Amino acid sequence: MFRYLPFFISLAAATNLYATHYDGNIYTLSLDSGNSLSITLSLKTCGDAPSWLSLDPSTRTLYCSDHSGNAVINGSLTSYSVGQHGRLTELAKTTDVGAAVHSVIYGGKHGKNGGSALTTFTLPLISDEGPLQILRYQMPQPGPKPQQDAPHPHQVILDPTGSFLLVPDLGADQVRVYAIDHHSGHLNACPALNYTAGSGPRHGIFWKSKPSHWAQAPVTMLYTVSELGGHFNAFSVSYASSGCLAFRETQSFVPYPGGQLPAGATPAELRMVGSSIYASIRFDQGFPPNDSLVTSAQLPNGTVKLSQITSSYGTVPRTFAINKKGTLVAIGDQASSNVAIVMRDPRSGELGDLVASLQVGEPGQASNSSTGLSSIIWEE
Template sequence: MRFQLITALSVAATVSATNFFVSDYSGNVTTFSLTANNGTYALAQTFQTTECAPNPSWLTVDINRGLLFCLNEGLETVNGSLSSFTINRDGSLTHVKNETTISGPVNRVIYGNAAGQRAIALAHYTGSAVSSWLLQGEGKFELNQNLPYTLAQPGPNAARQDAPHEHEAITDPTGQYILVPDLGADLVRVFGWDVTTLVLKTLAPLKAAPGSGPRHAAFWNPYAVTGAGSPTYLYLVSELASTVTGYAVTYLPNGGGLNFTEVYKSSTYGLLNQPEGNAPAEVHVTPDNRFLVISNRNNTSFNLPESDGTVVPSDSLTTFRPLNDGTLAWVQIWPSGGLYPRQFSIDGTGSFVAVSNQYSQNVAILSRDVATGLIGEPIARMSVPGNTTCIMWDEWNA
């Protein structure tokens, strides 16, 4: 494995060692340690397992219970799978359980009573479904429900919208609802659930623009206060249209679901001209609730110099500042550190952005100025054996 060290600007001179987990399509889940010495950062692999093989697609850290859940997309198999691990203090993982799922799980969310019965809901891209699994403690789980979907006819983008393609599962800020963007059906599906069984109940969806291909979404509240009476906005990133759309969200009475009113739309490039074929992927609100960051794939907008004089092509990350009326103010576009940034994670302090650059088969750790929201130079990069799919900070040991 190769790595590059770059002195970071506007980052504290010393930090303690920090672990993060990386999945890649060659079958590995790897633990890396990020350490610093007077502003110089280094990455080192400390653990690796293939017990989520063959195609790990997404990782979830259950920070209150020291667990990691891994989804295997099963790119060349009939089914996918769900695996669980306990996280050890050194960042290594101990495998607990693996169960076969509907094909193509690519994202998940844990829901239910934080102090009682909980479940994990999976979004299945190729399987055109949502599934629910009851969590039984200590990493054990069992199937609760499968919800398959079909299309009466292909969507406007027939090559990508031949079937429903559930792409993500998130909860709203109050924890009452699950939202699942469906790239194939141009919907954001909305679910409530039975408080006893955690069986999902289908509610009225958000209908996105035809052919837009909803992929991922993030909620934002101007005052970081949850509740049905507080201003709430949803930012939906649509992969096929390469747009970010803001919706004002209101809560219907008696657990009846959500109402969405569009208040903003732009390309994910913001103020800059967007390259043809750009395909946005991930979106996050920063830990301080002040900025929104989106990853852009398939644009190769930057070239990064290497120490040997060569350059590395790079796609991009765009930063916006949400305003109180739900509109977005463009802040910055910056290299992601490689090609096809499928997913990224921001650490709890907001000082680092860890990017999984799928086609470069690398992870890039970028510095970030918390005050200005500007993302800075890569402080470290390292290759992984296969196409990188997900990177998550080890918040259990933070």
């Protein structure tokens, strides 16, 4: 079932990446033409616990979310201009509600989630300007798993039309759905996508088929991974006359060889390029002592099948990013606090050899999710 395919690439010039670490720094990394990865700059910024980066390439603006807040103490959102050689200059910093773990740019606005709330801001960000909208979450009672003591939104997803925002909520066992008012930027609640109790949906991605003379109407799919239940789920998405989204589950399986995760292992981030879907698996030690990435291949009908498992070249792969050419994957391993660069075949989608690996900041603790490397992003 699993095959290995060696292949080679060449890099014409140095490429920058940015990484956040819970030590309070944003690190600028450089991958040169000799496949040497190094830290070129570091900036103490973005609060006590920088957790996520979003880049707007059209304005060369980087946004950093601070995870240090909670239900009582506010975190922050900071913007930076991206200069030559990866140099960052702070533009603005404003207070956010709770501990933010993810963000996305939508319709000229900026949406961001953390703690038990979703917060939106008007762009460009202005220092100390208040949020555009705060949507606070509550649960009538705790969920069945210890991690479900309260709502825990983990991501903000923009649909292919740019008209809807989705928020996977690990605590509430649902993906919250919002229709975007493009005039005001405000979010209007739609019926949520509900999961089996104890699932804990964490990350998701949309896919839309390309127009074809032989196909009927384009197909839109939502793929998600659930941290607590360990499942990959596929949903067919339709745009209802009510102005909201409708979902029909088409597939559910455990994205791991043999259909069962090792004890304590959990899926984390999910990404897709072409017809290949990638999920990071934490705490499985599939390549001792390192954890894993699993690759699935999408079939023409929108369903997927597992095709490959490879090393994350570190422990607790919280995040990973694929470059625009589709030739390299940067893996952010949280506990070992290293960035691993892995080859990717853009035709088959298969992952290959390790290109480079670099320690960034101090290693974290596998038992403490607020230590170690927190995110990685390409400057493209």
